[in-house]
Amino acid sequence: MTLSPVEQADRNSRNRGLLMAIAATVQLALALFSALDPAGTTDPVRGIVWAILTLLWLLLLATGGGVLLNRQVRSMMNDEVSLLNRRRAIESGFWTAMAAAIALYFASYSWPVPVRGALAILTEVAIATALIRYAWLELR
Amino acid sequence: MAERLANRLLEVRTEQGLTQAALAELVGVSRKTVNTVENGVFVPSTTLALKLARALGQPVEALFSLVSDD
Numbered sequence: 593m594t595l596s597p598v599e600q601a602d603r604n605s606r607n608r609g610l611l612m613a614i615a616a617t618v619q620l621a622l623a624l625f626s627a628l629d630p631a632g633t634t635d636p637v638r639g640i641v642w643a644i645l646t647l648l649w650l651l652l653l654a655t656g657g658g659v660l661l662n663r664q665v666r667s668m669m670n671d672e673v674s675l676l677n678r679r680r681a682i683e684s685g686f687w688t689a690m691a692a693a694i695a696l697y698f699a700s701y702s703w704p705v706p707v708r709g710a711l712a713i714l715t716e717v718a719i720a721t722a723l724i725r726y727a728w729l730e731l732r
Numbered sequence: 733m734a735e736r737l738a739n740r741l742l743e744v745r746t747e748q749g750l751t752q753a754a755l756a757e758l759v760g761v762s763r764k765t766v767n768t769v770e771n772g773v774f775v776p777s778t779t780l781a782l783k784l785a786r787a788l789g790q791p792v793e794a795l796f797s798l799v800s801d802d
Contacts, residue, residue: 598757605762664760671761673774 600661601668608657608669609730615649616723623716626709642712649719653682653726677729685722692717734801741770741795744788758787 595603622642651657656670656678692714696705745755745766752770756763761780768774769784776784785792 596753596757598753598763601762602753602764605764667760668756668762671765672777672780673762673765673768676774 597662597664597668600665604658604661604665605669605674605730608652609727611657612652612723612727612730615652616720616727618645619649619716619720619723623713623720626712626716639708646715646719649723653678653685653719653722674730677726680729681722681726684725685718688721689714689718735798736801737772737775737796738799739769739772739796741766741784741788744790744795745770748788750788755784755787759783 622645656666656674658666658669661669696710696714699705700710745752750758752766753763756766759766759780760783765774765776765780766784769776769780781792781796785795788795
């Protein structure tokens with residue numbers, strides 16, 4: 593049975609929300625690994641994988657995804673409500689980034705935090721927050 | 733005096749025998765958007781309000797109004 597554009601948009605939006613939730617879980621796991629093993633961030637292969645994943649999630653947050661879908665379905669998926677949800681999600685990510693930066697700043701007085709490790713933690717928790725918020729807003 | 737946007741979207745839509753999905757398709761938005769506007773959770777932009785009014789064949793003032801919470 594062929595789905596109408598609205599039904600396709602509904603289904604794809606729901607799948608996008610679930611993907612965001614999974615991506616957020618991956619990001620939080622990465623943040624935990626970064627925090628437990630800051631020295632591991634010197635591994636170039638891990639660095640490249642991290643950069644690719646980070647860029648993918650940022651692209652998803654910036655565009656809403658669905659670039660391979662037809663224009664009508666994509667337009668419905670990225671309508672006013674979805675754009676507002678994405679904006680709110682990115683705001684949450686920003687504030688989390690600020691909080692993480694301040695926490696890392698003061699933590700560095702007690703524990704030496706490598707720069708690369710700190711940047712990885714900050715980025716991962718900020719993106720995870722944005723993804724979780726977007727997933728929550730889209731799936732509720 | 734606090735004011736909020738009220739709407740008759742549900743009433744007019746059901747009078748015309750349209751589902752949320754059908755109205756969403758006419759307007760070019762997701763069904764969720766129609767749902768959140770109907771429930772007052774989301775305040776539509778002027779453009780969206782006008783598109784909804786056009787799809788339902790009503791003036792926008794017949795669909796949306798300001799009500800006082802006092």
